[in-house]
Amino acid sequence: MEKTLNLLMGRQVSSPQLQALGVALDSTEFKQRPAVIIKKGRLFCQRCGFQAPRTDYALPDKSYYCPACLAWGRLTTTMSLYSIPEANDFKKYSQDLLEKKTRLSLWQKKAAKELLQTVKRKQERLLWAVTGAGKTEMLFEALNFALLNQQRVCLATPRVDVYNELYPRLCQAFPKVKSSLLYQNSGQEYTYT
Ligand SMILES: [Zn+2]
Structure with missing residues (x-):
């Protein structure tokens, strides 16, 4: 477990990425913040810094996604990013x-x-x-x-x-x-x- 937590220090990972590493969300004090936020009608991705008018990237369930960092797994306004401070x-x-x-x-x-x-x-x-x-x-x-x-x-x-x-x-x-x-x-x- 100790070794896995090292892997998360100073990084931001999504819940699917945590799952892939076999880390349960309740197993430690993660810092959590929204993956994608909407401010004044604009979408901001907190993983890659992409921003654009939100209407361009709406999903059928009325959430919004970041198109710029899809290669690392889709992030939406319903998801969070987790990290452990660098030790x-x-x-x-x-x-x-x-x-x-x-x-x-x-x-x-x-x-x-x-x-x-x-x-x-x-x-x-x-x-x-x-x-x-x-x-x-x-x-x-x-x-x-x-x-x-x-x-x-x-x-x-x-x-x-x-x-x-x-x-x-x-x-x-x-x-x-x-x-x-x-x-x-x-x-x-x-x-x-
Ligand atoms: Zn992004």
């Missing part, structure tokens, strides 16, 4: 996790330092640079800081080829850190990493 239940490391140090140029170092400060301060930042500029390597110190502080890190990209290219480099740079590569047909199952 950051990760191994504590006292030594640097970054094994493969990269030599950075003066300007790359400057950007890496700013990214580290951004993570320390829990702020947002846009790093905008051409392909091959070393954006991944500039992230390493910031990633190291986050992981040493038992934070969870997600690197998201809209292209599968980028995932496949990045993943081995990250595993090589942080060999002690368990991570997963997740996209449709990636062949990996979701785990608590």
Whole structure:
């Protein structure tokens, strides 16, 4: 059971997804919120952020559904999303996790330092640079800081080829850190990493 609850930390799942994981709704203190809400005649999906006039997505039973994230199972205004707050239940490391140090140029170092400060301060930042500029390597110190502080890190990209290219480099740079590569047909199952 403990292991299953880990799988729900920091995620939002629908009741059919909970059922598939074999978790009973009364078995723990889930946070619950409506899956799809209607505000001023507009539909808002609380899973994917889609919004549109509600009349476009009505169902015969007078509920409404989100068309944008159907691939993960249909969400409607009659359903809820459940989550368990992130516990950051990760191994504590006292030594640097970054094994493969990269030599950075003066300007790359400057950007890496700013990214580290951004993570320390829990702020947002846009790093905008051409392909091959070393954006991944500039992230390493910031990633190291986050992981040493038992934070969870997600690197998201809209292209599968980028995932496949990045993943081995990250595993090589942080060999002690368990991570997963997740996209449709990636062949990996979701785990608590
Ligand atoms: Zn949606």
